[in-house]
Amino acid sequence: MKKIVTIICLVGIVITSQAQKKNAKLVLEVEGVCKMCKKRIEKAALNTKGVKFANWNVEDHQLTVIIDERKTNKKAVCESVAKVGHDTKEVKATDEAYSNLHACCKYRDIEIKKQHQEKQ
Numbered sequence: 001m002k003k004i005v006t007i008i009c010l011v012g013i014v015i016t017s018q019a020q021k022k023n024a025k026l027v028l029e030v031e032g033v034c035k036m037c038k039k040r041i042e043k044a045a046l047n048t049k050g051v052k053f054a055n056w057n058v059e060d061h062q063l064t065v066i067i068d069e070r071k072t073n074k075k076a077v078c079e080s081v082a083k084v085g086h087d088t089k090e091v092k093a094t095d096e097a098y099s100n101l102h103a104c105c106k107y108r109d110i111e112i113k114k115q116h117q118e119k120q
Helices: 002-019 035-046 074-083 095-099 110-119
Strands: 023-029 051-056 062-068
Touching: 023 074, 035 051, 035 062, 035 074, 062 074
Parallel strands: none
Antiparallel strands: 023 062, 051 062
């Protein structure tokens, strides 16, 4: 009887420990230049199924996300961000998606980047 109770306890511990590893923190480099970009990038990330938290830093271009690994992965988040026009190291936005960005958000344009750097 003690062996059965011990086995049941061990199985319970294993199941509990595996369930706790569902969340993961990812840091992705995402191109953008302003607060409009920030809003768009974070919204795209949060609209990805399984993303629980998203914060993009305008200065260092780092997108920090917390995901449920059972529902999504890094590639899916990168694809969502690219669909709204922002490049990541893993997935580049299509020319069509990039062209839909507001004129001040054209991060591939060197002059636009300079203008935003001067404001900071």
